[in-house]
Amino acid sequence: MGCSAFSKKNMKTKILLPFTIVSFLFIFFILYVGLNRSNIYIPETVTNEKIPTFKVKVFNSEKELTSKEIFENDIYYLLNIWASWCIPCRDEHPYLMQLKKNKKLEIVGLNYKDKVKNANNFLNELNNPYTLILSDTDGTIAIEWGAYGVPETFLIHNGKIIKKIIGPMNNNLFKEIERAVK
Amino acid sequence: MKILNLLVIIVFFFNFNVSNAKDRNLNSKITKNLRCLICQGQSIYDSDTEFANSLKLVVEKKIIEGMSENEIYEFLKTKYGEWILYDPALNQKTYILWLLPLLLFLIGGAIIFKNLKIKKN
Amino acid sequence: MASLIGSYSLFFSLGFSVLILFFSFKNLKNTINFDNKLLSLTFLQLLFIILSFFGLIIAFINSDFSNSTVFNHSHTTKPLFYKISGTWGNHEGSLLLWLLVLTLFIFLFLISSKKQPKKYRVLTLLFQQIIIIGFLIFLIQTSNPFAQIYPVPSEGLGLNPILQDPALAIHPPILYLGYVGSSIIFSSVLAASSTNYISKEWAKHIKQWILISWIFLTLGILLGSIWAYYELGWGGFWFWDPVENVSLMPWLALTTLFHCVLVLEKKLLLTSWVVILSIATFTLSMSGTFLVRSGILNSVHTFANDPERGLYILIFLFTLIFLSLFVFFFFHKTDGQNNTSFFWLSKETSILINNWFMMYFLAVVLIGTIYPIFLDVLTSQKISVGPPFYHKLIIPFLIPFLLAMAIGPKLNWIKSNLQNKSHLLLLFAISLILSFLIIRILEISFLVNTILFTSAFYLFFITLRDFFIKRFKNLAQNIAHFGFSLLILSILFNNFLSTEVITNLKVGETYKSDELTINFEKIEKIKKQNFEAIIGKFNVKSDNELLDILKPELRIYNQPNIVTSEADIKTNLLSDKFMTMNLVQNQEYFNIRYQIKPFMIWIWFSVIIISFGGLFSFFKKKYEN
Known part of the structure; x- marks a missing residue:
């Protein structure tokens, strides 16, 4: 079908040749830039969304709480998704212990797909930074939060997520949280 | 005997299919259209990561809660971004994606028909 | 030692490339006859590439960990078979395989094209050498398979367990014969264009090469798909993953090219269209390599990503594109074909319609695959393009495509009419009624499905009838079209009749539904050379009658330490029973999936029929010559 397009050669060549060259140069440019971009997708970390509404069981008890009850006060909350089997959680644990000292901040843990016994061992060994621990045995609550792995951490104020950390906390992120909570 | 066996199996298929819960079909339809964030080449349906397994449960819950297919997509889009959907919606960003192939089809057709002799000569 | 020989062989091959270039130019200017020195040099180059390739294989067999490729992709406890297949199961080794195919094909081309004009042969060799040199430098510069490690490690890192599989072991060589084999079409068309040799003779001669590439590419894609079916997914066989798409695109271009030729x-x-398609086929193969190896796209099958390599292939790819544009615009002559219009009802027209649809399918796959890159670069927005996109844009167009495939071959060249073709209508009526009944029974009440079934059945019946009526006339074409109708029908039935059970079970528990029960009887542990396996035993019963005993596995590989889930599949002519099990985090439960997938084997079988059509055509032409 391209046959006829090229048959009246001279006239069409004059239009087609530059057009083809420009298109290919454009494609080259896009692919060249694309090469240096990461191909791994990470959801946006800057949010200003309302916290999700859900019901959740309190860790190691039969008590159920709603999201409203958990984050009702006019202070900063830090929701930390963790599990005893998650190795990076051990790395960020000291930062959580540090943040615990901050009086304007309350740390809520969401225990992700864990066994009660293992989780308790973890906390006994490394201390407990959480004022409240919620239990997410099937991982569905984490999805309400838009999380997809452990650990993930959310900074909450006035019923809104103001910061989201994917993966373990580090020194810089720790300082950012300290600065945000004033 | 063999033919009888064959018949039994065919009937079995058909019955099995018909009585299959609608919810389950919807669930697998939805999860096939979701992309896994952990192993990013696979759908939620095909993946067996922790995240994928939980997301399957969430989809199941949402169906039971009475959310429609599109509402579930919308819900997940706000959580994880448009990237999670394998079926990109037609909007400003995707006009070229959806319409360019069709446009090329029309152009191709035009070129062919221009060269056809309709009359017998 | 073997590594050392292999390494030097690469440099020798590069040396031969330079010599070939030199003598080719000389041969072009001076003599009338083809210089046989060129043939000897090409043979020597091939020999050294083979030597290099065997050098790498021997390094793998001996687990020579001073070689970094072996160290990164092998392990002493691996079975010999996978040590050998590990040679091409990685980036460096597979590129060496690329080179092997490039040099092998040009050698075969030279010895089988003695009747062709001298200038055309020399130029084909020249263009092919440009590709060979490009890849040799790429290999030596950025991905040397013979890089040394010191101190020598005592143990290797092992081959990714999902690659330790018989289908995947032979998949790359078969696929590359088609994928890389298309390079010869590229070189040949550039040579033929430059020497104004695009003619009936050329078409007859290049058709054989198109067929060879096409057959191997078809089989290669099939093997990849079979592997994905039992190893990767949960019963799916085509995921529209970028890696699959980049093998499909050259296939679509090749199929179109074949019809056009x-x-x-x-x-x-x-003529011009054939030239464009010939260039496009290999260019698409190269683009595929770029997309997969550079890591610009995200896929299930990942090679070690390295932007530097990506940049090299990108530049090389565009060098080839601009070279071919240059040849096409400045050398290709389109004189002598005033008669470019066609009578509407003729074989030419039907082939044009085939082209039209194939190019559309190609456009869908190409745009779907690379659009996310463009969007990301231009607007920083990330989207995914997956199966629903391809299905929506392709399936409706399959309907007229299938009908054209059924009727097209009935037409004559130049001009034809459709008298005495009442059976065409009769078969259509039968197909329509049959499809209608099937849709009713299956309770899928979609208009599109009825028409889709009808057109697939129509092609099926018409080709089936032709086996009896026409017997040996157009047999190759008929086989391939018949295979295609069978493929579409199998996929349709498979899609609509598949059923599955997903549940979590502990050992000893039983899943019950109205139709069947699945009893998780026990698990046992087995230790093999390079992995430990946990094998579950499941009894599937229907109405207390034992249907199947399935034993899916979880394998814990030692090197690298990866857990894989191995499906157990019971195959018969009517359906596959497919079961996988997976661990559930921190619980005693196993996640079980049991699927009944009807006509699975027919999907594979029909692709084999399709490629058999190509094979038949290849030998028929040989016989006629």
Whole structure:
């Protein structure tokens, strides 16, 4: 079908040749830039969304709480998704212990797909930074939060997520949280 | 005997299919259209990561809660971004994606028909 | 030692490339006859690439960990078979395989094209050498398979367990014969364009090469798909993953090219279009390599990503594109074909319609695959393009495509009419009724499905009838079209009749539904050479009658330490029973999936029929010559 397009050669060549060259140069440019971009997708970390509404069981008890009850006060909350089997959680644990000292901040843990016994061992060994621990045995609550792995951490104020950390906390992120909570 | 066996199996298929819960079909339809964030080449349906397994449960819950297919997509889009959907919606960003192939089809057709002799000569 | 020989062989091959270039130019200017020195040099180059390739294989067999490729992709406890297949199961080794195919094909081309004009042969060799040199430098510069490690490690890192599989062991060589084999079409068309040799003779001669590439590419894609079916997914066989798409695109271009070359051979029409398609086929293969190896796209099958390599292939790819544009615009002559219009009802027209649809499918796959890159670069927005996109844009167009496939071959060259073709209508009516009944029974009440079934059945019946009526006339074409109708029908039935059970079970528990029960009887542990396996035993019963005993596995590989889930599949002519099990985090439960997938084997079988059509055509032409 391209046959006829090229048959009246001279006239069409004059239009087609530059057009083809420009298109290919454009494609080259896009692919060249694309090469240096990461191909791994990470959801946006800057949010200003309302916290999700859900019901959740309190860790190691039969008590159920709603999201409203958990984050009702006019202070900063830090929701930390963790599990005893998650190795990076051990790395960020000291930062959580540090943040615990901050009086304007309350740390809520969401225990992700864990066994009660293992989780308790973890906390006994490394201390407990959480004022409240919620239990997410099937991982569905984490999805309400838009999380997809452990650990993930959310900074909450006035019923809104103001910061989201994917993966373990580090020194810089720790300082950012300290600065945000004033 | 063999033919009888064959018949039994065919009937079995058909019955099995018909009585299959609608919810389950919807669930697998939805999860096939979701992309896994952990192993990013696979759908939620095909993946067996922790995240994928939980997301399957969430989809199941949402169906039971009475959310429609599109509402579930919308819900997940706000959580994880448009990237999670394998079926990109037609909007400003995707006009070229959806319409360019069709446009090329029309152009191709035009070129062919221009060269056809309709009359017998 | 073997590594050392292999390494030097690469440099020798590069040396031969330079010599070939030199003597080619000399041969072009001076003599009338083809210089046989060139043939000897090409043979020597091939020999050294083979030597290099065997050097790498031997390094793998001996687990020579001073070689970094071996160290990164092998392990002493691996079975010998996978040590050998590990040679091409990685980036460096597979590129060496690329080179092997490039040099092998040009050698075969030279010895089988003695009747062709000298200038054309020399130029083909020249263009092919440009590709060979490009890849040799790429290999030596950025991905040397013989890089040394010191101190020598005592143990290797092992081959990714999902690659330790018989289908995947032979998949790359078969696929590359088609994928890389298309390079010869590229070189040949550039040579033929430059020497104004696009003719009926050329078409007849290049058709054989198109067929070879096409057959191997078809089989290669099939093997990849079979592997994905039992290893990767949960019963799916085509995921529209970028890696699959990049193998499908050259296939679509090749299939179109093949049909087009038939017109060229008979009528000397469509010359420019054939040139464009020939260039496009190999360019698409190269683009595929770029997309997969550079890591610009995200896929299930990942090679070690390295932007530097990506940049090299990108530049090389565009060098080839601009080279071919140059040849096409400045050397290709389109004189002597005033008669470019066609009578509407003729074989030419039907082939044009085939082209039209194939190019559309190609456009869908190409745009779907690379659009996310463009969007990301231009607007920083990330989207995914997956199966629903391809299905929506392709399936409706399959309907007229299938009908054209059924009717097209009935038409004559130049001009035809459809008298005495009442059976065409009769078969259509039968197909329509049959499809209608099937849709009713299956309770899928979609208009599109009825028409889709109808058109697939129509092609099926018409080709089936032709086996009896026409017997040996157009047999190759009929086989391939028949295979295609069978493929579409199998996929349709498979899609609509598949059923599955997903549940979590502990050992000893039983899943019950109205139709069947699945009893998780026990698990046992087995230790093999390079992995430990946990094998579950499941009894599937229906109405207390034992249907199947399935034993899916979880394998814990030692090197690298990866857990894989191995499906157990019971195959018969009517359906596959497919079961996988997976661990559930921190619980005693196993996640079980049991699927009944009807006509699975027919999907594979029909692709084999399709490629058999190509094979038949290849040997028929040989016989006629």
